[in-house]
Amino acid sequence: MKSFLTIIKLDYLQRTRNYNFLITLCASLAIAYTFVPEPNANYSTIRISDYIGFYNSAWFGYVTAIMSSIFLSLIGFYLVNSGVKNDIETKVGQMIASTQTTNFAYLISKTIGNFLLLLTIVCIIFIMSIVLFFLYNDGYPFQIVDFIKPYLIITVPAMFFVASLAVFFEVILAKYQVLQNVVFFFLFCALIAFTPKNKDEFAFDAFGSKIVMYQLEDTVRTLTNTDKTTSMSIGYVLGNTKKANKFEFNGVQFSSLFLISRFFWILISFGLVFLSSKVFHRFSINKKVKSIKKLKIIDSKIGFKEINLSTLIEAKTNYSIFSLIKTEFLLLVRKGKKWLWFVNISGMILLGFLSLEMAHKIVLPILWFLQVHRISDIATKEKSYNMHLFASSSYKPIQRIFASKIIASLLLMFIISLPLILKYSINFEILNAGFIVLGFVFLTFSSILLGQITKGKKLFEVTFFLVTYANINEIPFFDYFGAIKNDLGNIYTILIIILLLLGTTIFLKRKSVQK
Amino acid sequence: MHLEIQNVSKKYSKDKYGLKNFSIHIEKGILGLLGANGAGKSTLLKMIATVSKPSLGNITLNKNNIVKDANYMRQQLGFLPQDFGVYPNLNAYEFLEYMAAMKGIGGKNLRAKIQQLLEGLNLIENAKKPIGTYSGGMKQRVGIAQTLLNNPKIVLFDEPTVGLDPEERVRFRNLISDLANDCIVILSSHIVSDIDTIADKVAIMKSGKLIEYGNQNHIINQVADTVFETIIDSNQISNFKEKHLVVSTSRINGKLKIRYVSQNPVQNSITQKATLEDAYLYLNSII
Structure with a gap:
């Protein structure tokens, strides 16, 4: 037992002792700050028809708890779903495989490691919710129970479930990183779309937020003496707070069934880990075995012959970057599984045949998101493939190699979006076509900048995922490609952001090369 | 130069x-x-x-x-770093073309030069296979090939x-x-x-x-006439190492044959011709 706890402790330490996690914590702090808007802020996060709650302890506690349960379930998965993968890449897994540690013990330690990581972020949000209460409260007393209760009953079990799902997908879809992301995305959408038909069915809500939402809506319905379904919005909605009326929300009385259901979801999580342990590859992945077989054949050949330098052909100087762009493009195309191109081409066909609105609002952001693994490591690819020393010692690395990576990525995104751009161009809707171009330029530069800052691809992947989800749900604040707000004002805003991204990117690249 | x-x-x-x-x-x-x-x-x-x-x-x-x-x-410049990597999805041809483009090398002769290098380094048969499937030695040869692309x-x-x-x-x-x-x-x-x-x-x-x-002569001269060989019991080795710089040991009939550098050789030691390794170990130990 002691060694099991030591594994968990050390796993947690090695995953938190890095720059990326520090950035994640800072970002969590910043996001948590926005969960309950400042009284005069121009946006709302939770709003029931024209109503928002008085700023009392229950409102702060429950709102931040369900916001973190929903959003952290979504992005948390992407933050933690590389525990096993890291052990494969660092070859630590092979050492673990040769020890007495059972599959279940190893995977449960990874699950708890994931859970502790998410719990750290939850703690940050929890502390921030208390700070926000003291900053904005409407004169209500501070009641700690109203903060602890929702986190303990809603957020904590949800985080454990997500932690186990991350391990489950890492094991079941070990070789298909992209598929892990996509399948979770759809699973999350399905779970969030689940609408309980009666109070007993709240037990089936994995993230536990529905019961609070129901209570909020019910309070407003009682207040307004109506039986109609109230329109509730969750997420960042701009410019709708001015007319808001206020109501007093005093929290939720959780039924015994609901409380038991939280334990049930934790049990399901253990079940998922148990199932995973039955099919866990234990770091003996087929792909590796195959390549070793191939290597044996290749290795049976004799080594190198003599090279006569005097007869070597003289190659000419050619500083064109065309060749570099060609190879960078080839690398992007070849990345990931081949069958993903079948999905990409299907998506491109849909872009051409679906209605403009449907193609622009739904298909395009999903199709772009499917390229996340291709464009998320533009800034870090050289380092992760250990090619950075070649690149840094080559002729004009920024103007030629860095530029070719950017151009290749833009080219790929352009080709992916081409059917819709053509459709808009044929309809003379040049503004919309322009928006799409700006959209993928924005994505490319965001990827580079976040990669440069974090020295990794995770933050961009998580942000991209969140932004895609927000766009599919038509949250205007996140519209970077004119799907919702396609006016000139928005195009200028995006253009300015892109120029800022470009400037910062070049500045950081120059700085890193000078170092 | x-x-x-x-x-x-x-x-x-x-x-x-x-x-x-x-x-x-x-x-x-x-x-x-x-x-x-x-x-x-x-x-x-x-x-x-x-x-x-x-x-x-x-x-x-x-x-x-x-x-x-x-x-x-x-x-x-031609540079072969210690821990270099490759893009595993490219084959040797593509990788060397890419490296040539990085170095600012191109033209009609490039493919012929890559062909020559791949032949010389005995990689030609596998040149169309992804480098990700190569053994460590083969990757090292690809690394050597790229240093020669630009006539450094x-x-x-x-x-x-x-x-x-x-x-x-x-x-x-x-x-x-x-x-x-x-x-x-x-x-x-x-x-x-x-x-x-x-x-x-x-x-x-x-x-x-x-x-x-x-x-090399200048460096080897630093330990000239101070390199010896002797045979000792294996239980004496710790004590011996405290007094002399041991360069190498080998086992003979249960005893140890020791090559060492010392100003005060033990009895029955035979003087040896100094090598670069002796000088390197000696210089490393005194400074």
Whole structure:
């Protein structure tokens, strides 16, 4: 037992002792700050028809708890779903495989490691919710129970479930990183779309937020003496707070069934880990075995012959970057599984045949998101493939190699979006076509900048995922490609952001090369 | 070709130096850089390759300051880093084309040159397979091929023989000797036998400092007449090591045959001809 706890402790330490996690914590702090808007802020996060709650302890506690349960379930998965993968890449897994540690013990330690990581972020949000209460409260007393209760009953079990799902997908879809992301995305959408038909069915809500939402809506319905379904919005909605009326929300009385259901979801999580342990590859992945077989054949050949330098052909100087762009493009195309191109081409066909609105609002952001693994490591690819020393010692690395990576990525995104751009161009809707171009330029530069800052691809992947989800749900604040707000004002805003991204990117690249 | 390294230091933190006040003048031929892991060999090579900049001091190639004008060096550089990687999805042809484009090399003859290099390095049969499927030795050969793409005038090899089998090592040494007819070759290693047969000059490094530099005879002379061989009981070894610098040991009929460096040899010791390895270990132990 002691060694099991030591594994968990050390796993947690090695995953938190890095720059990326520090950035994640800072970002969590910043996001948590926005969960309950400042009284005069121009946006709302939770709003029931024209109503928002008085700023009392229950409102702060429950709102931040369900916001973190929903959003952290979504992005948390992407933050933690590389525990096993890291052990494969660092070859630590092979050492673990040769020890007495059972599959279940190893995977449960990874699950708890994931859970502790998410719990750290939850703690940050929890502390921030208390700070926000003291900053904005409407004169209500501070009641700690109203903060602890929702986190303990809603957020904590949800985080454990997500932690186990991350391990489950890492094991079941070990070789298909992209598929892990996509399948979770759809699973999350399905779970969030689940609408309980009666109070007993709240037990089936994995993230536990529905019961609070129901209570909020019910309070407003009682207040307004109506039986109609109230329109509730969750997420960042701009410019709708001015007319808001206020109501007093005093929290939720959780039924015994609901409380038991939280334990049930934790049990399901253990079940998922148990199932995973039955099919866990234990770091003996087929792909590796195959390549070793191939290597044996290749290795049976004799080594190198003599090279006569005097007869070597003289190659000419050619500083064109065309060749570099060609190879960078080839690398992007070849990345990931081949069958993903079948999905990409299907998506491109849909872009051409679906209605403009449907193609622009739904298909395009999903199709772009499917390229996340291709464009998320533009800034870090050289380092992760250990090619950075070649690149840094080559002729004009920024103007030629860095530029070719950017151009290749833009080219790929352009080709992916081409059917819709053509459709808009044929309809003379040049503004919309322009928006799409700006959209993928924005994505490319965001990827580079976040990669440069974090020295990794995770933050961009998580942000991209969140932004895609927000766009599919038509949250205007996140519209970077004119799907919702396609006016000139928005195009200028995006253009300015892109120029800022470009400037910062070049500045950081120059700085890193000078170092 | 003149490569001048003048009072170069690389400072990582307040008291941590990768290289400290390092100066050396290098001309055409092979310079062997010897030093233990962490001695600063790779740091020095990275600065010559313009991958990192010195915190202090200057590096000039043919009187051009490459700290300020890195592209002057990059145009004539062939560099094989210690732990280099490859893009596993590219085959050897594509990878070398990519490396050529990085170096600013192209034209009609490029494919023929790549073909020649792949043939010479015995990679031609597998040239169309992804490099991700290659063995360590084959990847190392691809690395060697890329250093020769641009007819370099200065070639840096950082621990180049890793992954090569004994026969390949011999051929690699021949290749380096050929290269040195026309350019500066700097070969870094902590394995003395990689260097002693081919290096015109040897620089020994320790803790970021140059502790000895010169031709092999000059360095070997530091331990002339102080290298001996003797046979002792195996239980005496700890005591023996406290008094003398043991270079190597081998087991004979339950006893130990010891090669050691000492000013005060034990009785029945036989004087041995000093080698570069003896001198390297001796210099490393006294400074």
